[in-house]
Amino acid sequence: MFASLFRFDVWWYGYWGVCFIYGTFFALRGLSSTGNTYENSIAVRKGVKFLLSTQNEEGGWGESHISCPTEVYTPLEGNRTNLVQTSWAMLGLMFAEQVERDPTPLHKAAKLLINAQMDDGDFPQQEITGVYMKNCLLLYAQYRNIFPLWALGEYRKRVWGNTINMVDGGISC
16 A cells, blocks of 8 residues: 555655655655565665665755655755755665665765764754645754764664775775
8 A cells, every 4th residue: 555655757755854855765664664675566666766866976865845846856956965865865775775786875875974964963954854735844953963863873784784894985994
């Protein structure tokens, strides 16, 4: 049932976050908790394909709030990256076991997050990523810290647990 709720053109629509990246992250998380994997679920494969196809060249993700009212995936102007949305995409890919297939997109995203963290440990506030009723943007002030830290924690657990020294675009300890 849940897997049938995704849209074939843009995957899952997110109602409390901007927008398709948010929805796809939570859908992949939910699907993974019920035993759906990349190998046994077309919905998971399509969610992964969507996230990988929308990754920016430098390794992050960024979706405009315009996606919400138009219900069409719209990248941020200039293909800018949003750290919270990058975290959502990373988490979705990790829950869909991207580490086992090709961790390169995760290495690039993790490097971007690590380099964005400020001296005081916070991450910078960027575009608002919360939304209500498709057009009312909501500032969840701690999203900027919660999701990057969660993504980096999962990355540490899933990737560094497998390989300590990553090269060719990855991070080395």
